[in-house]
Amino acid sequence: MIRVDSRGAGRSPGRRDVFSPGEIADFAEAIEWAGTRSWSTAKAGLNDISYYAITQWQVAVLQPPHLAAIIPWEGAGDYYRDVSRHGGIASNVFTEWFNRRVASVRHGNADASTRPMVGRARDRA
Numbered sequence: 001m002i003r004v005d006s007r008g009a010g011r012s013p014g015r016r017d018v019f020s021p022g023e024i025a026d027f028a029e030a031i032e033w034a035g036t037r038s039w040s041t042a043k044a045g046l047n048d049i050s051y052y053a054i055t056q057w058q059v060a061v062l063q064p065p066h067l068a069a070i071i072p073w074e075g076a077g078d079y080y081r082d083v084s085r086h087g088g089i090a091s092n093v094f095t096e097w098f099n100r101r102v103a104s105v106r107h108g109n110a111d112a113s114t115r116p117m118v119g120r121a122r123d124r125a
Contacts, residue, residue, distance in 0.1 A: 004030045009102075018102055019055070027055060028064040035066025043068035050074055051097075 006023055008016030017023055031044045044066045046056045053075020060070050076082030083094045 002034050016102060024055060024058045024062065027059045028062045031064045031067050042066055045069040047071040048073065
């Protein structure tokens, strides 16, 4: 098992670009790297929730040779129905998530990654 922080997330340097073709290509490259290691079975599988469930579908479209399976859990498949208008009702959950969990750490700001996702943005220091 390996865990990879995408570019600009957590303690990984670089510029975070959520759902971008570059981020998905980086993800596919990490799969190929893992699939060619001496300790590898040459078959990679992905398993995660939410944002990383959604990106699994995007990576699978690229068909990296070493990707053998995906297990997307609780990942939106339809942005309109699953994210912005869940059940037909307007929702700002994605915007709140982005502002609190992505924007605050999007350019390698590792110190911000430990901030809890509670309260309003102005309440966080």
